[in-house]
Amino acid sequence: MADATLVRDFDPLATGSAARRVRSKALVYALLTLFAAFYLLPIGIVLLNSFRELPDIARTGFFAVPETLTLQPWREALTSFCLAGACEGIRPFYLNSILMAVPATIISTAFGLLNGYILSMWRFRGSEWVFGFVTLGVFLPAQMTLLPWAYVLGNAGLTNTIWGLILIHTVQGLAFTTLFCRNYFVNIPDDLIKAARIDGAGFWRIFRKIVLPLSPPIVIVTVIWQFTGIWNDFLYGVVFSSGDRQPITSALIALTAGATSVRHHNVEAAATILAAIPPLLIYLFGGKYFVRGLTQGAVK
Amino acid sequence: MTLAFDDRSERRLLWRNRLATWTPRLVLLPTLIASVVYVLVFTLWTFWISLSNSTLLPDLSYGGIKHYVALWNHARWHVAYTNLFLFGALYVTGSLVLGTVLAILIDQRIRAEALWRTIYLYPLAISFVVTGTAWRWILEPTTGIQQMLRNLGWESATFDWIIDRDMAIYCVVLAGMWQASGFAMALILAGLRSVDQDLVKAAQIDGASMARIYRKVLLPAIRPIFLAVLVILLQFAIKTFDLVAALTGGGPGLATNVPAIYVYDLMFQRGQIGQGAAAAIMILLALAVVLVPYALYTIWRQRREAAHG
Amino acid sequence: EPKTNLLHQWATGSDAAAIAKLGEMFAAAGGTWEQTSIAGHTANTLAKLRADVVAGNAPPAVQLKGPEIAEWNATGMTANLDEVATAGNWESVVAPELLPVMKPAGSWVAVPMNIHRVNWMWSSPKAMEAAGVEAVPATWEEFNAACEKVVAAGLTCVAHGSFDWTDATTFDSIVYGMDIDLYRAAFVEGDAEAIRSQGMIDAFAQFRRVVDWMDPGMPGRPWEEAMAMMTNGEAAFFFMGDWAIGTLNAAGLQEGTDYVCTQAPVDWGGNGYILNADSVVFFAQDDADYAEGSTLLANTIMSPEFQTIFNQAKGSIPARMDVDMSQGFNPCQVKSQQDLAAAIEAETLVRSMAHNMTVPQSQRGAMMEVITEFVNSDMSPEDAANMMADAVEMN
Amino acid sequence: MSTLSIHDLRKSYGALEVLRDINLEARQGEFIALVGPSGCGKSTLLGMIAGLETVSSGQIRIDGRLVNDVAPRDRDIAMVFQSYALYPTMTVRENMAFGMESRGVPRAEQESAIRRVAALLQIEPLLNRKPSQLSGGQRQRVAMGRALVRDPKLFLFDEPLSNLDAKLRVEMRTEIKKLHHRVAKTTIYVTHDQVEAMTLASRIAVMHRGVLQQFDEPQAIYERPANLFVAGFMGSPSMNVLPAVVASLDGGPAVEVLDGLAVLPLPPGTPLPKAPGQPVILGLRPEHFVVPHRAQPEQTVLGRLRADVEVVEPTGSETMVVLRLGSKEITARYEPVDAPRVGETVEILVDMAKACLFDPATERLL
Amino acid sequence: MSTLSIHDLRKSYGALEVLRDINLEARQGEFIALVGPSGCGKSTLLGMIAGLETVSSGQIRIDGRLVNDVAPRDRDIAMVFQSYALYPTMTVRENMAFGMESRGVPRAEQESAIRRVAALLQIEPLLNRKPSQLSGGQRQRVAMGRALVRDPKLFLFDEPLSNLDAKLRVEMRTEIKKLHHRVAKTTIYVTHDQVEAMTLASRIAVMHRGVLQQFDEPQAIYERPANLFVAGFMGSPSMNVLPAVVASLDGGPAVEVLDGLAVLPLPPGTPLPKAPGQPVILGLRPEHFVVPHRAQPEQTVLGRLRADVEVVEPTGSETMVVLRLGSKEITARYEPVDAPRVGETVEILVDMAKACLFDPATERLL
Ligand SMILES: Nc1ncnc2c1ncn2[C@@H]1O[C@H](COP(=O)(O)OP(=O)(O)OP(=O)(O)O)[C@@H](O)[C@H]1O
Ligand SMILES: Nc1ncnc2c1ncn2[C@@H]1O[C@H](COP(=O)(O)OP(=O)(O)OP(=O)(O)O)[C@@H](O)[C@H]1O
Numbered sequence A: 001m002a003d004a005t006l007v008r009d010f011d012p013l014a015t016g017s018a019a020r021r022v023r024s025k026a027l028v029y030a031l032l033t034l035f036a037a038f039y040l041l042p043i044g045i046v047l048l049n050s051f052r053e054l055p056d057i058a059r060t061g062f063f064a065v066p067e068t069l070t071l072q073p074w075r076e077a078l079t080s081f082c083l084a085g086a087c088e089g090i091r092p093f094y095l096n097s098i099l100m101a102v103p104a105t106i107i108s109t110a111f112g113l114l115n116g117y118i119l120s121m122w123r124f125r126g127s128e129w130v131f132g133f134v135t136l137g138v139f140l141p142a143q144m145t146l147l148p149w150a151y152v153l154g155n156a157g158l159t160n161t162i163w164g165l166i167l168i169h170t171v172q173g174l175a176f177t178t179l180f181c182r183n184y185f186v187n188i189p190d191d192l193i194k195a196a197r198i199d200g201a202g203f204w205r206i207f208r209k210i211v212l213p214l215s216p217p218i219v220i221v222t223v224i225w226q227f228t229g230i231w232n233d234f235l236y237g238v239v240f241s242s243g244d245r246q247p248i249t250s251a252l253i254a255l256t257a258g259a260t261s262v263r264h265h266n267v268e269a270a271a272t273i274l275a276a277i278p279p280l281l282i283y284l285f286g287g288k289y290f291v292r293g294l295t296q297g298a299v300k
Numbered sequence B: 001m002t003l004a005f006d007d008r009s010e011r012r013l014l015w016r017n018r019l020a021t022w023t024p025r026l027v028l029l030p031t032l033i034a035s036v037v038y039v040l041v042f043t044l045w046t047f048w049i050s051l052s053n054s055t056l057l058p059d060l061s062y063g064g065i066k067h068y069v070a071l072w073n074h075a076r077w078h079v080a081y082t083n084l085f086l087f088g089a090l091y092v093t094g095s096l097v098l099g100t101v102l103a104i105l106i107d108q109r110i111r112a113e114a115l116w117r118t119i120y121l122y123p124l125a126i127s128f129v130v131t132g133t134a135w136r137w138i139l140e141p142t143t144g145i146q147q148m149l150r151n152l153g154w155e156s157a158t159f160d161w162i163i164d165r166d167m168a169i170y171c172v173v174l175a176g177m178w179q180a181s182g183f184a185m186a187l188i189l190a191g192l193r194s195v196d197q198d199l200v201k202a203a204q205i206d207g208a209s210m211a212r213i214y215r216k217v218l219l220p221a222i223r224p225i226f227l228a229v230l231v232i233l234l235q236f237a238i239k240t241f242d243l244v245a246a247l248t249g250g251g252p253g254l255a256t257n258v259p260a261i262y263v264y265d266l267m268f269q270r271g272q273i274g275q276g277a278a279a280a281i282m283i284l285l286a287l288a289v290v291l292v293p294y295a296l297y298t299i300w301r302q303r304r305e306a307a308h309g
Numbered sequence C: 001e002p003k004t005n006l007l008h009q010w011a012t013g014s015d016a017a018a019i020a021k022l023g024e025m026f027a028a029a030g031g032t033w034e035q036t037s038i039a040g041h042t043a044n045t046l047a048k049l050r051a052d053v054v055a056g057n058a059p060p061a062v063q064l065k066g067p068e069i070a071e072w073n074a075t076g077m078t079a080n081l082d083e084v085a086t087a088g089n090w091e092s093v094v095a096p097e098l099l100p101v102m103k104p105a106g107s108w109v110a111v112p113m114n115i116h117r118v119n120w121m122w123s124s125p126k127a128m129e130a131a132g133v134e135a136v137p138a139t140w141e142e143f144n145a146a147c148e149k150v151v152a153a154g155l156t157c158v159a160h161g162s163f164d165w166t167d168a169t170t171f172d173s174i175v176y177g178m179d180i181d182l183y184r185a186a187f188v189e190g191d192a193e194a195i196r197s198q199g200m201i202d203a204f205a206q207f208r209r210v211v212d213w214m215d216p217g218m219p220g221r222p223w224e225e226a227m228a229m230m231t232n233g234e235a236a237f238f239f240m241g242d243w244a245i246g247t248l249n250a251a252g253l254q255e256g257t258d259y260v261c262t263q264a265p266v267d268w269g270g271n272g273y274i275l276n277a278d279s280v281v282f283f284a285q286d287d288a289d290y291a292e293g294s295t296l297l298a299n300t301i302m303s304p305e306f307q308t309i310f311n312q313a314k315g316s317i318p319a320r321m322d323v324d325m326s327q328g329f330n331p332c333q334v335k336s337q338q339d340l341a342a343a344i345e346a347e348t349l350v351r352s353m354a355h356n357m358t359v360p361q362s363q364r365g366a367m368m369e370v371i372t373e374f375v376n377s378d379m380s381p382e383d384a385a386n387m388m389a390d391a392v393e394m395n
Numbered sequence D, E: 001m002s003t004l005s006i007h008d009l010r011k012s013y014g015a016l017e018v019l020r021d022i023n024l025e026a027r028q029g030e031f032i033a034l035v036g037p038s039g040c041g042k043s044t045l046l047g048m049i050a051g052l053e054t055v056s057s058g059q060i061r062i063d064g065r066l067v068n069d070v071a072p073r074d075r076d077i078a079m080v081f082q083s084y085a086l087y088p089t090m091t092v093r094e095n096m097a098f099g100m101e102s103r104g105v106p107r108a109e110q111e112s113a114i115r116r117v118a119a120l121l122q123i124e125p126l127l128n129r130k131p132s133q134l135s136g137g138q139r140q141r142v143a144m145g146r147a148l149v150r151d152p153k154l155f156l157f158d159e160p161l162s163n164l165d166a167k168l169r170v171e172m173r174t175e176i177k178k179l180h181h182r183v184a185k186t187t188i189y190v191t192h193d194q195v196e197a198m199t200l201a202s203r204i205a206v207m208h209r210g211v212l213q214q215f216d217e218p219q220a221i222y223e224r225p226a227n228l229f230v231a232g233f234m235g236s237p238s239m240n241v242l243p244a245v246v247a248s249l250d251g252g253p254a255v256e257v258l259d260g261l262a263v264l265p266l267p268p269g270t271p272l273p274k275a276p277g278q279p280v281i282l283g284l285r286p287e288h289f290v291v292p293h294r295a296q297p298e299q300t301v302l303g304r305l306r307a308d309v310e311v312v313e314p315t316g317s318e319t320m321v322v323l324r325l326g327s328k329e330i331t332a333r334y335e336p337v338d339a340p341r342v343g344e345t346v347e348i349l350v351d352m353a354k355a356c357l358f359d360p361a362t363e364r365l366l
């Protein structure tokens, strides 16, 4: 598939006189820089303050040239900061988040791929309705589903387990992954599937040998989407996991709500950044595939 | 006429054929069941609860529409529902406009495009549970931009929207745009790239300025993408929760309350599950107002495209 | 083997440290300690509790307060602690005002962890001196006069960070200080007529004056920052409960020089006390281990050792009246205990509306909405009183 | 026995009927071209033969066996697609092996089949490349190779050349023709290019709007098109059609064209197609026009016309000339040396022995 | 004065040089075709003329004015694209008006220009439709209309017909030819279809790998291709090329082909291209072969060959026959009636007066 989103062969600003070309490019870069400052501001502020001493922050506020730089907040965030009842920093919760996000991402992506494959290449009467129905799940507000989920988890004996969270995120994710995968797979030429059927391949063999090898772009999209979504969710984590089994974002929710205890802004800043690292990394490395896959999958 | 092939192998083929037609449906079944439970049962349950006597805990006895009456008599709900439309409109148009501007800038064959794109897109990767703090720091007059400007010597600088009940909602919009405009940018950019480049060439030869080319030719050509982004953003807007919770907690006063916060507060903090459910149903209604026309439009467009080949 | 799992919202910092101590003591007594701490909004804790109950899996012990204890007691799912209570003779050592809260239907279902005083006013000696205010004002009239001076001196009179609960905390003190009977009728009984009365309108009018003395930066400001304005002399007065003591101690500030603690002004000249108490409710458990754990946990919480350690960290005072406070407590805490006794004596002790010790959550929520709206808008006192009465009547 | 026989086949998508009353038969080793304009149902028919589309009614038999309900894999067919449909993630070798693997053919056998076909198509050097690394012509060849390794009863082609550029298309056309001579498999070949159909097929089925218009040998279709549609569709430039009226000339049968501007004789002895004075439509191919001095002895029935030259289009080997005849334009083929210039008035003969007459009402050949 | 003149033009993308030493000139009203295989740089050259691509070095002048640095809008050109590039959200009328609006042409003038061009192209009934509601041919017409309303100095076409199907392409080709006669604007027309180039252009520029191979009139290019590339590219089927050796026959000049299998005379008086015994390459077009009984009196220099028939491809109006000559295959054009059958051995004459000889080393025409 052509790398349509990444290259552009024609540059409309490269016409006319050289002076005009230089002027328009300069304007473009100036604007880009301005916007970049706006987008980087929050993360920049957090990063800056995560290296500052607490009294320094207290004296001069968050927007100030630091007097001294220290790694102490980071050390504390990693090892001794008291969070959700434990004073071991954010490490224990990291593991929870990974144990939750990785399986839920994999399972929902796997189902999404299969569903998308069926809904685009093995259509049957009513399959469009099934698709529409599954996609509706995208729109349910989470607050509304909390109590029904409690019943389901209770009856399934999954309350306060990682598996309960995995179940929730998988079911919730199905809507998105199915939507993305279906919209991606409809772009695969029908002829390919027809050729494979004539070649004697059946449902599974076509999936494994033809469709899966073509899926990396959309797999990347769904994995990124699901992983960041699951990683960043706090509501389900708060309600359906307990104590030291909470995911990291749920543990960190304390930072945003007023608590009746002393605030360690610098440690919070460090913890905040540490918590954001996995999704950030994923975007950093998968970003360009994400944009590309998204446009092949999401918008149709 | 006798069959040219022996009966047994013919029948075996038939069976295999039949299995093949049913495999897809069987594989789809788990998802379908999950969706029926998740979408249908959960919604119906909530709807029933909204008509029940539930307060502290769910209670399935029928109680009439009292929760809806109470809901609409509640001043805070009015604030929340009004905010939903104000915030929704500003957030969606703001993100679209900002995303469009960014997409157009990035579309100019710039260097290190991936870098710029990542900068604008990364907020999507981070939860507001995490960045809410930073935004508070920035917007808070005593710690943020206002203070910085004053420290720099501009004594009368004022930027205190977040503590101004009339302006606080715009801070929420601003932070929301910060998070979502990258997403809009990515999709619009890809849309721009999918437009036939010959159109730009043709318009240039036609003597149109770049502004005119985008306004008259390129942006209209990707209208379907705008619509898709619009719908995605709108459902983000309607479900907005942690953005507000982290940034203003619904304050100052009740100024930035939104329905999702209201639902959560009533259902869980106040123990008025029935009224919370009624509010949730109102959210779904708002969603339907957005989605039904979109679905109809999509179907109509598909029909039309099919008709024209 | 006794086991427990305490659901609470002391998730970070010194709170978390205090709870960790409870865990240690529980474990030392032979129990297996688990906790579920849920930060942020109380709604999170309650959501978790509701979800667990709905899932048929009620947690053994939950941090809950005031009328909520009664509400959950009414569901019939709470445990009965009468036996332990009798054995520990709790009836006679716990502050009497707490008894109806801990045994809403006659049986013990909860144990108190502490007593917070809500109606503290913190004053800055530095600011008062700068403004020429000689004594800490004792009545609202004096307070108003003092504020005039403070403002004239170019300082902020009232340091404040506006959230619904801080606004309500301040208003608690005003209503209580102006008319204790009104407080009882309106905020304890939830009587709409009382709320609509002239007394409440007067209270709102006084509240308006207080709000006008706050600086414009107050909405959404963390209360620690507001308190810092007071301690460093930018502002003269600060209304906040005694949990402030933890932060003051941590910053190494001294009572008397850096700040002064007195009760918020009262116009009726006596000794007042608005009380708030954290408590743990126990839910009935099928598992014998957990049932046993509940007994152990209740006893641990009620033990003088825990009450001492916990409250020294939190700034509150022990819920047991018989704990020796001569060692390791802040002077304000000592004063708190003395005032509590005096208030019980004078029958001026009340529970706090703002901190969810009186009316049900639905009514309290409605009251707090009106209060915080009042602070953040230019609503008139009459409208505010009417709105609050309407809201209470509806819920 | 015929390899493929189709009887009263019908296909509809819901209310939309896309194929009607198709009857077709392919003898062992025959090369049948299905030709027709876009959307006429060619691909649908091919899909039904392959088993990729369900049959609405009628019967399809392969080697006598009714296959209406047989899955594609069990029909013993191979197919080449317009898009080639090469599996993009597999090498050429894997593409060719895929069908055999699916059927569990032993590896050694697979290898030898691939080697044989690769040699036949001269694609040995490409075996380890991915489709994206191949040129259009190479992809086309690989697609054929994939069909050939299977050694099926029936070959199906769906516009296999239409993605190639003009030059390559001509070359590949000749290759397919040679290949068919060599392997002599029964072949159904869909195309919308009438030249391909003419040059390749032993018989051509012309379709229009889901209905089979004519099914005959190429030369027969070209010379005696069954109706105006076939006449217009087959041949490029198209057959010129002129409204005419039955008349007589020198006692023999004739037609009068262009409101009496000219009278053209019909071969003597032709039974009068209609009563004199009745309208007919006269069809003349560009090569039926003859420059006077080039008239051949065997061309005996010649009409004569005068016309103005409108456009001259030299293609190198021949020159097409658009002539204006009253309100009508006709295209005539000239040898390059004989070509007139634009604006000239020329005299030209018509070889009426080859002319076709159609009924204006039914549009059928008379 | 020439409308367009290009001098020593060069274009490179980074290290990749895509155009080299292009020198080209279009006289007022001329129709120039740029032809060459895919990727040879045609579109790039056109883009540079339009101002859509920067110039690496060299000069482009329009009406004598150096336009290297002039923006497209100020070059007074119009362009028709392969994809038509119609603005999809505007109606046909708006599409045509867009350029004038951008330039601030008064509305009344716009209207009259649109009316004039719509009448010329017979697209009045389409004016209020959107491009998506048009057929391929109609879109093509509208794209031309949009270029025409502007009344520019120079028309640029980039493969305007290659998205149409074979039939429509032929029709539109004729229309463009007529249109050019009517409006007589200088036109640069890019195509990779040599037939289009031949039929439309007054002069053809053949390009290959970014280098201009030959720039001459169509007939000259067809009959005297400058080198083997042009010879092979122009004409379909391609010119047959045979290795040959210079020899003599009956005292006259001749060439010996196929290791002495045959000796073919060259026109008497032709200067010997090379010393006898030297290798040359003989180029023969399919129509240079003549069936013995069809030989015309003017064809005096005839060679004679015997060959086996390999493939017969009837197209209706003519029949292409692939003949095997030793190890070589050649394609010859036959009248359908004269066509042999596969497997026969035939005798055929070669019209050597039209033969081309090339130098095997330089590949240039001798
Ligand atoms: N799945 C379908 N549902 C409805 N109509 C269809 C479907 N598939 C094809 N058609 C219609 O059936 C008709 C025949 O289509 P088909 O693809 O067979 O045409 P074709 O002759 O192959 O055309 P082309 O030369 O463009 O490939 C068309 O009018 C098409 O719109
Ligand atoms: N922006 C670019 N960057 C690098 N190389 C380019 C670019 N644009 C074109 N090329 C290269 O320049 C060469 C000429 O391209 P061009 O599009 O002019 O060919 P063309 O003759 O128009 O081919 P076609 O017939 O396929 O349209 C090609 O090899 C192409 O790969």
Ligand SMILES: [Mg+2]
Pocket (backbone or CB within 6 Å): D042, D043, D044, D158
């Ligand atoms: Mg087709």
Ligand SMILES: [Mg+2]
Pocket (backbone or CB within 6 Å): E042, E043, E044, E158
């Ligand atoms: Mg090109």
